[in-house]
Amino acid sequence: MQRIECRLLEMNECAEHIWHIRLDPAQPVPFKPGQYLQVVMGEKDKRPFSIASSPTRDGLELQIGATPGNPYPGEVLERLRSTGTLTIEIPQGKAWLREESSRPILLIAGGTGYSYARALLQYLMDTEMNRPVYLYWGVRHKSQLYEGAEVLAWANEYQQLNYIPVVEHPQAEWLGRTGMVHEAVLADFASLDQYDIYVAGRFEMAAVVRQTLRLRGVQDEHLFGDAYQFI
Missing domain, CATH: 3.40.50.80 (Nucleotide-binding domain of ferredoxin-NADP reductase (FNR) module)
Structure with missing residues (x-):
């Protein structure tokens, strides 16, 4: 697992209260398709989000649902707006694509x-x-x-x-x-x-x-x- 700084490239509301985010990591980020990352808000405050893009694509993408009054995702979006950066820990999770399988x-x-x-x-x-x-x-x-x-x-x-x-x-x-x-x-x-x-x-x-x-x-x-x- 690595801790990496990311720069905000794009942030737009793709549907009501759903935000699509593109990040530019400061270094290459090895992960498997289906793994997630954690946003480091503090040493005891790390918030998981699915990675919405494949490791075959450039950068990292997230899709975050944030309804009014929900601080868990809302504070992450506010940090992006105010600083243009996020610190993440990656990779996380075990539900990656099983490429060795031939099953549908x-x-x-x-x-x-x-x-x-x-x-x-x-x-x-x-x-x-x-x-x-x-x-x-x-x-x-x-x-x-x-x-x-x-x-x-x-x-x-x-x-x-x-x-x-x-x-x-x-x-x-x-x-x-x-x-x-x-x-x-x-x-x-x-x-x-x-x-x-x-x-x-x-x-x-x-x-x-x-x-x-x-x-x-x-x-x-x-x-x-x-x-x-x-x-």
Whole structure:
């Protein structure tokens, strides 16, 4: 693990209360696709965030959800605005992409958990890995599919990629899948025991997904998510 200073290159609100950030590290940062970093706010205050970019790309990207009144991400964004820099510790986490596997890949993302899936997708495309990939991205409202158009473009370019957005509270014009993201997965797959499954989202969501998939016969050695180190 290394401690590295990063300079802010870009920071924009890609959807309401969701910020996309590009960082320029002061030195090369070795990490595996799917690992995360910790922002060092103090020696006893280190805050984890998914890396939203592949190690095959330049720099580091983050996608941070920060609703008003939530100081945990809000203070990180304020430090970026005020200083233009962040100190990070990298790499962190064990839910990296298992490249040695030839099994199909199922990505289940809730909200900004998509940032984790994004890093895996970029890596898979950049390395031209020939494995079927299914991305189920669950959000509460359609507006939270902040990079849905980009993912659709990737699916058109990368024939192995299947993209299924799921909206929990749809408006009348939404014609796609509705409800809870894990329920959409269960409706589409009679069996999941041949897949490598990667999960990212709130701890409550990750816990429900794990419990549900275990009942479908999924073994823990084929189920990956950083949340599972803590719950």
